[in-house]
Amino acid sequence: MINVTIDADGIATLCWDMPGRSQNVLNEASCTALFEAIARVVQDDAVKGAIMTSAKPDFIAGGDLEWLLNTDQAAVLLERVTALHRALRKLETCGKPVAVALGGSALGGGLEVALAGHYRVAADNPKARFGLPEVTLGLLPGGGGTQRLPRLTGIQKALPLLLEGKRLKAGEALKLGIIHAVAPAGEEVAAARAWVLAQTAPVQQPWDVKGYKVPGGAVASPAVQQVLMAANAMTHAKTWGNYPAPQAILSCVYEGVNVDIDTGLAVEARYFVQMVLSKEAKNMIRSLFFSMGEANKLASRPPDVPRRRYSQVGVLGAGMMGAGIAYVAARAGMRVVLIDRDQPAADKGKGYSHKLVEKQAARGQLAPDQAQALLERITATTDYAQLAECEMVIEAVFEDRALKADVTRKAEAVMPAGAILASNTSTLPISGLAEASSRPEQFIGLHFFSPVDRMPLVEVIIGRQTSQATLAHALDFVQALGMTPIVVNDARGFYTSRVFSTYVLEGLALLAEGVAPALIENAGLQAGMPVGPLALTDEVSSELIVKIDRQTRADLGAAYQPRPGHQVAARMVELGRIGKKAGQGFYDYPDGGSKRLWPGLAEQYPRAAVQPDVAQLVERLITVQAVETVRCMEEGVLMNARDADVGAILGWGFPPFRGGPLSEIDTVGAAGFVQRCERLAASHGPRFAVPALLKTMAADGQAFYPPR
Known part of the structure; x- marks a missing residue:
């Protein structure tokens, strides 16, 4: 697990090598081994310093998400993360020099463990990446990353890595001070050992030295206050408040870096547990990590068929x-x-x-x-x-x-x-x-x-x-x-084109009902979609929507079921406003200027005297996609929930924080979603009618995803 050897100079080498895995991860077994190895380094007087490294190509890939999600008990999760904090603090405050030799990537929890070392040397490996990408899965760094990184680089330089999950090459990490040196590949352990041997006095982290000041200014400084305010505004503009992790990261930095490191780690631990238990993180981890991983490993590939290579x-x-x-x-x-x-x-x-x-x-x-x-x-x-x-x-x-x-x-x-x-x-x-x-x-x-x-x-x-x-x-x-x-x-339309079309057509239906165009567009963004339905219609063109509808009508005959949005697309084609490629659609596209909603929409589709609440529009725009996805499952177009949700997120930008259309239903619960559909169908028509599959699931208390 972690092999510990002590050489004649009293240098302990802690070499990560988890059996049966291609990568090292932080889980119950490896954390137990780490805690034992740290205790040995700290307590054994024969140990004068330590090197931490890996026998695998990369250092540590991060936390084991299966282990992370195997409990919903906040107290259990809090103890896990606090135990890691205690152990890493014990290592970095023991006075003995600790160097970390990174032959490959150190991401997430791997980089957090490395940051607890006093000196980090990376191999000159073009494939190696360093960063804290937890935010991309709805989480925040829970191994001290929100506290050590800002104290090391300064708040302004740390925020892009924390809020965007940026992954740096070795040279970039060196420039920021995240690593101290880059050695030729294969020589990183020797370089780390040379540094340890060169230390003749007790070693401290910068933040443990008396008089330490955060690089670039403390949290209370005017310059950093401006940075934090700008980051807060930009985060909200990007996420519309749908993703709690970036806001929690900002809170960790603001609250934690303003106090001593141990109190800051306690702040981080509490926010970390909140994020692990959030529905957004559970959805994102399920779809973006587990389901996407299964898809990339070709989980749907028929067995016993020889692999084919393509030249x-x-x-x-x-x-x-x-x-x-x-x-x-x-x-x-x-x-x-x-x-x-x-x-x-x-x-x-x-x-x-x-x-x-x-x-x-x-x-x-x-x-x-x-x-x-x-x-x-x-x-x-x-x-x-x-x-x-x-x-x-x-x-x-x-x-x-x-x-x-x-x-x-x-x-x-x-x-x-x-x-x-x-x-x-x-x-x-x-x-x-x-x-x-x-x-x-x-x-x-x-x-x-x-x-x-x-x-x-x-x-x-x-x-x-x-x-x-x-x-x-x-x-x-x-x-x-x-x-x-x-x-x-x-x-017809397979899965992605069929369900994607429901989003744009629902937006056009809202326009026909007299909903203000700007409200429709903002509802799409607040729902978590990357683009509003009117702008998206312009991208694909109303002409294409009409052409597909005409072909569908001809092919299906009496079985054809129109949607109200088709009439709006047809009207725009009559007006010659077919979309972006023509320079005019629901938006005007002036040369050299930004697009703007076409003022003539008010004449074509007068606004209703009473406008709906944006939450009602969000509900319609999301539900219409989810219910159509269930129909695809019911009809056998889709064969599993994994492909439904991965396809929606990657194919047309369904909001990742919702996990995909079927994860959205599981989050609401089948019974609650049935009630929602019945209410919307009564008000807006059969496109919201409850599929029989969903009624059965609600009656039996079933979900698309069994508990992990």
Whole structure:
């Protein structure tokens, strides 16, 4: 667990090496071992100093979230964090020099343990990162991070790491004073030992030295007060008060750094327990850590299918989506054949990658030779014969069945027998598109999101004839791209497009009811969505919404069920205000200026004399998405809650603090959510009607996620 050795000079080396794990973490077993090792260092007179390091590539990955969440008892959690505080204080106040040798990353609790050492030396490892990312999971640092870091770097420099979870490279951490030295890789332990041997007097932390002052000014200083006020305002502007962790972090810093370190740690411990027990943290940890981790490990991959590696892929269509797919494949080291109807169009698609690598090279994120090699892996052409060695071909042409069928037949005429053909469609059923294929068992949907280079999700859609081997190999491909897959069954709009549309259409319905446009937009933001529904409609364009609705109406006939928002989208198309791409939609987009709501909306949709409370609008905008997600579960489009919530957060920005649409229902409780839906359905129509699945769950006291 933690191997302790003492050399002839009296230097104790505490080497973390947790058995059966690829990374060291803080849990009950490792904390017990740490406390015992610290007690030995402190109490043994033969020990003159200590080095803490790791036998694994990284130091400590952070706290074990399973252990953290295995109790809801505040007293138990408080004792756990307080015990860690006591042990680390014992180590840093023992007078013996303690150095920490960091061969790789030290994140979260790992960095907090390192901060209790008197000297930190990192290896010159380009992959190593240092930071306190707890806030990204709705938590705050609970191992002293909110107290030691500001006392070390100053409050102003510490806040971005605490509030944004920034991860620093070794050089950046050195510049901030978080680490003291960078040694050549493999020499960090020797450098740490040399420092320990050089100490001839008792060693103290800066904050334990008499007369210590916080770098950059104390909490009460005018300059720091301004920093804290600005940080508070910016935090609220970003979070709309939906995420309690950033506010708790600011409180820890404000209250804790204003007193002695031991009192400050007691402040941190109490806020930490509050955050662990908060519904926001539980939702974020479940979806952003556990569920996303399972998705990235391909939990939905059929077993017993041999893994497939990809060296060459084809992309049909060099528009924005196809160009983006070509880029991420080339970035992953694959050779790419990018095909379009003529050479200028194909070259333009490759130009998209050229612009991206130019930006990265200018920022120092990509070496010139790496940029050149990436571009050389993309062949822009009109020649389908070049698909002859591709293991995967992705069709990314316009949403037109006839066009997709044409390129499918051309591609399959030259593709290898075992290759997969995937359609990047956002709405057209995969089983219908597979009718043009001569091998429908090797046909699958891979729905990427725009812009592909920044959106990490891929929705993998299984057609009626898609084989399990094809599904497994498609998941292998997504993983090779470094992206996150969810798996859904074939249906109109699949999952993400279908549920995403309910958000924008509900916003348009509110406009038709006479709700003020600015109120609608602010309700979307206060609900936790990244963009208001009217602005989002402009991004996707009212024209596209009308086109999809028209196709759906034609396909479904008598089974078609309109939503009130469709009429608003159709009206905007009649007015020629189709969205951002036209420079006018629900917003005006002046050249060189910021967008602003179109004043003409007041004439088209007069405001009601009485406006609803924003909480009512938030409820509608969130509930309409959640109830549609339940329908996707009920119909078998979705196969598990994990993919529902991960897909919602990554696909269209469903609020992470809610955990996803199904986590939102679990937070409210099935019975309470049924009552909410019944109330909204009575007032606003059948789109809020309670699915039978949810009624059964409410009656049986079930939840989408069993307790961990």
